[in-house]
Amino acid sequence: MAKILVVTSGKGGVGKTTTSAAIGTGLALRGHKTVIVDFDVGLRNLDLIMGCERRVVYDFVNVINNEATLTQALIKDKRLENLYVLAASQTRDKDALTKEGVGKVIDELSQNFEYVICDSPAGIETGAHLAMYFADEAIVVTNPEVSSVRDSDRMLGLLASKSRRAEQGLEPIKERLLLTRYNPERVTKGEMLGVEDVEEILAINLLGVIPESQAVLKASNQGVPVILDEQSDAGQAYGDAVDRLLGKDVPHRFLDVQKKGLMQRLFGAR
Amino acid sequence: MNIFDFFRERKKETPASIAKERLSIIVAHERGQRSQPDYLPALQKELVEVIRKYVNIDQDQVQVALENQGSCSILELNITLPDR
Numbered sequence: 001m002a003k004i005l006v007v008t009s010g011k012g013g014v015g016k017t018t019t020s021a022a023i024g025t026g027l028a029l030r031g032h033k034t035v036i037v038d039f040d041v042g043l044r045n046l047d048l049i050m051g052c053e054r055r056v057v058y059d060f061v062n063v064i065n066n067e068a069t070l071t072q073a074l075i076k077d078k079r080l081e082n083l084y085v086l087a088a089s090q091t092r093d094k095d096a097l098t099k100e101g102v103g104k105v106i107d108e109l110s111q112n113f114e115y116v117i118c119d120s121p122a123g124i125e126t127g128a129h130l131a132m133y134f135a136d137e138a139i140v141v142t143n144p145e146v147s148s149v150r151d152s153d154r155m156l157g158l159l160a161s162k163s164r165r166a167e168q169g170l171e172p173i174k175e176r177l178l179l180t181r182y183n184p185e186r187v188t189k190g191e192m193l194g195v196e197d198v199e200e201i202l203a204i205n206l207l208g209v210i211p212e213s214q215a216v217l218k219a220s221n222q223g224v225p226v227i228l229d230e231q232s233d234a235g236q237a238y239g240d241a242v243d244r245l246l247g248k249d250v251p252h253r254f255l256d257v258q259k260k261g262l263m264q265r266l267f268g269a270r
Numbered sequence: 271m272n273i274f275d276f277f278r279e280r281k282k283e284t285p286a287s288i289a290k291e292r293l294s295i296i297v298a299h300e301r302g303q304r305s306q307p308d309y310l311p312a313l314q315k316e317l318v319e320v321i322r323k324y325v326n327i328d329q330d331q332v333q334v335a336l337e338n339q340g341s342c343s344i345l346e347l348n349i350t351l352p353d354r
Contacts, residue, residue: 146289153297157304190284197290201297 002110005117006135006173008159010151012122014143015180018216018226019238020119021049023139025225026242028083032114035074035084037105039131040121041096044088050077051223052085061089064101070108079228084113094126102130124158133164137174139207143181144193152177153202176207178241183212184257195255208241210234211254306336317347325351 007020017040024036038046041061047053052075058068063086070086077083086109089096109116120131132138138159142152159173160166166173179195186192195209215232219225227242229235233254240250314334321327333348 146293149293150296150300153300157301161304187286190286193286193289193293197286201290201293 002113002116004106004110004134004136005115005139006120006132006137007117007139007141008120008128008132008155009122009141009148010124010128010155011143011148014141014148015210015216016122016141017046017049017119018220019139019141019178019180019210020046020117021225022227022235022238023242023245024115024117025050025077025080025083026227026238027115027117027245028077028080029227030242030246031082033082033112034115034117035086035109035113036117036119037086037109038088038119039097039127040119041088041127042090042092043121044090046085046119047075047087048223049220050085050225052077052087053223056087059087059089060105061091061093061096063105064096064098070105097126097130099130099133103134106134124154129158129162132159132173133162135159135163135173136165137176139176139178140202140204141178141180142198142202144179144183144187144195144198146193149193149198149201156202156204175204176245177202177204178207178210180210181212182209182254184255188257195252206252207244208237209252209255210237210241305338310334310336317349321349327352 005023007016007023009016020036024034027034036046036050037060038044039060040046044059047056055075058073060073062068063070063073073086075085075087077085086105106116118131118135121127140152140155142148156175159175163173165171177199179198182195183192187194195206199206211233213232213234215229215234216226219229226232226234227238230239237254240253243250314332315329317334318327318329318332321332327349331350331352333346335346335348337344337346
């Protein structure tokens with residue numbers, strides 16, 4: 001049986017899809033057969049971030065409606081052997097996803113994969129609810145910013161009360177915080193909430209801190225998950241997060257201001 | 271600027287500390303509401319209707335709160351009656 005992981009946040013634009021792509025790719029890189037499922041029906045974007053947008057033939061809703069088999073709809077990654085993507089539908093039908101339909105697909109996926117990553121849409125509507133409903137673990141993506149932290153807390157409440165595990169009285173979903181777009185320099189100046197502040201407010205375990213990085217936009221422009229940019233700070237931070245997800249004890253990096261060397265000062269390197 | 275101002279300056283609130291304080295308060299408040307059962311607002315509304323049969327009161331003169339204390343919960347009802 002696969003481990004079902006939901007990447008959620010409540011607020012939009014904090015990095016859920018970037019994170020889903022990076023974490024899923026990282027798990028596949030480390031030899032685990034992984035599928036990333038886009039739950040954002042009507043506004044799919046995981047395919048773009050993964051760079052497989054031109055290979056989408058059938059999607060999640062087609063599988064639910066028995067218009068295609070799962071094998072037909074799964075898109076195999078061109079770079080990694082163990083990695084697959086299930087695209088969301090671009091339909092405008094709000095009721096395209098049903099609990100039964102999603103349950104059936106998740107069930108079938110978990111027989112063939114080690115990890116199922118559910119990329120949640122923003123908000124707390126059907127798509128977001130169904131993305132987290134079947135989860136075993138949750139990665140709560142948060143920016144160090146007031147509205148994102150508040151929405152994450154709201155999401156934590158829903159994870160604890162409106163999931164399958166909560167309804168059936170099973171062990172609760174394991175929740176972990178991923179702080180993204182972190183800027184140590186602004187934290188030092190007192191302009192941005194620090195990682196300890198957010199941890200204290202949300203009171204959940206920290207999976208990782210991803211620094212604000214130019215590499216993220218560069219990667220999404222190219223359709224390459226940022227974790228594959230191993231030279232970049234964000235790529236390395238995602239790599240560490242994946243290792244922690246797999247139970248390794250890895251120290252947190254990129255929390256402090258990087259001191260500029262003399263040459264960097266003189267020539268203004270980034 | 272004298273020496274006292276210098277020390278006071280260092281303790282000044284930063285934008286981040288204001289954000290943390292505001293967040294702590296609103297998150298604690300919303301968590302409190304989350305743990306309340308869904309029927310509480312309806313209960314309050316119906317109680318007001320019953321009491322209105324006898325005394326003229328407003329919605330905000332009735333306060334209903336549920337407090338959890340270990341294994342039992344206490345439903346606290348606070349009704350302010352108007353001056354006679």
